Amino acid sequence: MAVRLAVLYVIGTALAVAVLLFQAYSTAGSLNDRELSLRAEDLARAVIKDSSDKPHLNLPAQLAAAYAASPDAGMFAVRDTSGQVIAASPDGFGDKVSKWPAATDDASYFRLSGYESKNYNGLSIELPTAAGPMWISVARADGSAALIESILREFALDVIWVSPLFMIATLGISILAIRNGLKPVRQISQMASSIGPNAMSVRLPEQNLPTEISPLVVSVNQALDRVEKGFAVQREFTANAAHELRTPLAIITSALDAMNGNGEIAKLKIDVARMNRLVDQLLRVARLDSIGLELSVVDVNKVASSVVAAMAPWAIAQQKEIVFVGSKQPVEIKANADALEDALRNLVENAVVHTPIGTEVVVQVSPDRRIDVADRGKGVPPADRENIFKRFWRAVGEKKEGAGLGLAIVSEIMKAHGGFIRVSDNPGGGALFSLSFPALRGESFQTIGSLARAKT
Numbered sequence: 001m002a003v004r005l006a007v008l009y010v011i012g013t014a015l016a017v018a019v020l021l022f023q024a025y026s027t028a029g030s031l032n033d034r035e036l037s038l039r040a041e042d043l044a045r046a047v048i049k050d051s052s053d054k055p056h057l058n059l060p061a062q063l064a065a066a067y068a069a070s071p072d073a074g075m076f077a078v079r080d081t082s083g084q085v086i087a088a089s090p091d092g093f094g095d096k097v098s099k100w101p102a103a104t105d106d107a108s109y110f111r112l113s114g115y116e117s118k119n120y121n122g123l124s125i126e127l128p129t130a131a132g133p134m135w136i137s138v139a140r141a142d143g144s145a146a147l148i149e150s151i152l153r154e155f156a157l158d159v160i161w162v163s164p165l166f167m168i169a170t171l172g173i174s175i176l177a178i179r180n181g182l183k184p185v186r187q188i189s190q191m192a193s194s195i196g197p198n199a200m201s202v203r204l205p206e207q208n209l210p211t212e213i214s215p216l217v218v219s220v221n222q223a224l225d226r227v228e229k230g231f232a233v234q235r236e237f238t239a240n241a242a243h244e245l246r247t248p249l250a251i252i253t254s255a256l257d258a259m260n261g262n263g264e265i266a267k268l269k270i271d272v273a274r275m276n277r278l279v280d281q282l283l284r285v286a287r288l289d290s291i292g293l294e295l296s297v298v299d300v301n302k303v304a305s306s307v308v309a310a311m312a313p314w315a316i317a318q319q320k321e322i323v324f325v326g327s328k329q330p331v332e333i334k335a336n337a338d339a340l341e342d343a344l345r346n347l348v349e350n351a352v353v354h355t356p357i358g359t360e361v362v363v364q365v366s367p368d369r370r371i372d373v374a375d376r377g378k379g380v381p382p383a384d385r386e387n388i389f390k391r392f393w394r395a396v397g398e399k400k401e402g403a404g405l406g407l408a409i410v411s412e413i414m415k416a417h418g419g420f421i422r423v424s425d426n427p428g429g430g431a432l433f434s435l436s437f438p439a440l441r442g443e444s445f446q447t448i449g450s451l452a453r454a455k456t
Contacts, residue, residue: 001271005025008169013163013166013167017366022411029262032121032140032436033109033123033294036121036122036123036138036139036140037107037123037125039076039138039140039173040076040107040123040125040127040136040137040138040418041058041127041134041327042063043076043078043138043306044127044129044134044136045129046058046059046060046063047078047086047129047130047131047134048129048130048131049130049131053085053400054131055080055129055131055132055134055439056086056087057078057086057087063417064244067089069392073121074138074141075088075089075090075093075122075138075139075140076088076089076093076136076138076139076141077089077093077094077096077097077098077136077137078134078135078136079098079103079134079135079137080096080131080132080134080135081102081126081132081133081134081135081137083098083102084098085097085098085134086134088125093115093137093139096115097124097137100124100137100173102135102373103124103125103126103135103136103137104125104126105125105126105127106125107123107124107125108123108124108125109121109122109123110122110123110124110139112139116308118141119141119142120139120140120141120142121139121140121142122137122138122139123137124137124443138422142455169353181210182210184205184209184210184213185209185210185213188204188205188209188217188410189204191204191205191274192204193221196223202224202374203221203222203224204217204220206218206221222445249272249275252272253272253362258270258286281444294336294338295334295335295342296334296335296336297332297333297334297440298332298333298335298337298340299330299331299332300332300333300340300365300369300371300437301326301327301330301365303337303340303341303344304324304326304344304363304365304371305324305326306341306356307325307341307344307345307348307363308322308348308363309324310345311345311348311349314352315348315352315361318352318357319357319358320352320357320358320359320360320361321354321359321360321361322348322356322360322361322362322363323360323361323362323363323364324363324364325363325364326364326365327365327366327367329367331365331366331367331369332440333417333437333438333440334417335417335437335441336417339413339416340413340417342409342413343410343413343435344363344371344373344435345409346406346407346409346410347373347406347410347433347435348363348373349406350359350406350407350433351373351375351377351431351433352375354375354377354378354412354430354431355375355376355377355430356376356377359376360376361373361374361375362374368436369436369437369438369439370434370435370436370437371434371435372432372433372434373432373434373435374426374428374430374432374433375426375430375431375433376426376428376429376430377430377431378430378431379425379426379429379430379431380423380431383445385423388407388423389407389408389410389411389421390408391405391408392405394406396416409423410433410435414435417437417438418437418438419435419436419437419438420436421433421434421435421436422434422436
């Protein structure tokens, strides 16, 4: 914007200077023409009739002295309507004018080049006098306008060097004024960039804004209100639907456990277990989206060992093992213990599902606030490593019992804690998921919502 303003201002200033100089020289030419007309009028007033009733030029003493003092600077010739020269200065100019055609009341301009070794500009005009209409011709040498031309040259030079300074000063002031005027716009732009699903309550300030921007900010805030309500309705629906499904699913699960049937009953139990897991994950997603969980200092060793201990029987039942490798000293981070357990449980469950029978899943806590979960499965192709953390995403042709929410939940929990999750190849084959957390800060208490807004 500043560059465009500068270009337009430079062009505008150049045009203004050009017009100003053109007008100045045009005015100077008009002044020269006006001076010749005034000379002709002075001569017309000096024409009288003598005692014999013949026209006679009776110049005032001051005017006659002026013509006599500088005959080269100005020449004149006065003729009657028959073309006879009444008076002339110098006489040679009168002889030359006597051969010219009749003058009219509309001034006609002429130029004499090389007359008496000089160039002259002049006019001829018919004017009324005391002795009747007369044809008056006046001329002035080019050098006689030296003063006006000198003033014009000085004026042009002043304009040429003053204009850039004036342009730079006014352009700088304009840019500074525009930048100061748009400062609130830049501030609200930074605030707008922080608005996201985890910070929907943020609104742009509507005070101290340019009048042209204020309606836009009001409209954006109103749109954010509508979006926030839409998010709230969606989250509430997800949570309510998942909650309402838990009871009938629990009843169906109990009924199936009491039945002794063929293989079809076992298939139904597997399907119901999948539905229970999906409902449980939907509730976790709704809770992460809508509730700001309190953070406190927790020991990663304790949380990880608790999750491994709780899930070990389930893994052993599937003929797989879970190994926990803790850090020698406490590894403290600021987190919500329940959310951290959910994230780690999802990773361990995912690893156990993918690791072959007879192999093990290793959960390791490092002093640099990192938790690694390694399995011996097929691993994750590099092309899929970003997509696996999207909700409900599945690789092409992949068949698994999950709903595609587990890793998405882990990613959301890590973002809320200001950390990140990364997947790579396990050196011994399989996938290696790493949870990395930021170092402890001075605060002792925050919420997931505030951390998400700060990160955004």
